[in-house]
Amino acid sequence: MNHPSSRMRPVIAVVAVALALVLQVSVFPHVAWHGIVPNLCLLVVVGAALTINAPAAMVLGFVAGVALDLAPPADHVAGRWALALTVVAFLAARIRQDVKPTAAAVVATVAAASFIGTSIFALSGLLLGDSASVPDLLQVIAVAVLWDVLLTPIVLPPLMTLFGRLDPQLAAA
Structure with missing residues (x-):
């Protein structure tokens, strides 16, 4: 039987x-x-992946990525963020299966997700000729990870609480 809040999950996630x-x-x-800038969309995807089922989190990652790819002032080939955030959602959901989401685990997951997502975006740009040099990309990745980790204590607790209420079976697990 579906929980009443599960019908609202897609709307609230979007x-x-x-x-x-x-x-x-x-x-x-x-x-x-x-x-x-901090990647708030990545933080939403990680928060979802740590609290709702993996397929829903991956769909949300794809939707968030497409939105980032198409939102102005996007100046890159569309699809790069969609790929990166879908992979991030998958990996964060896998981490959730193996590790209880403690504060330290959540921060570590955000750091890893930010590194992986930003790296996928940067490397795909390098392959497509959209990006700058490798040293510049490494600096961008490092700063992006720092930004995302700094915002984790502010953004993730309310998001995880919200998403946990939308999928109470997983939140109680």
């Missing part, structure tokens, strides 16, 4: 991604370091 995207492209560029 609203969370939309809010993250709006903040990421409109507010955070004002505090960017060398043009690098």
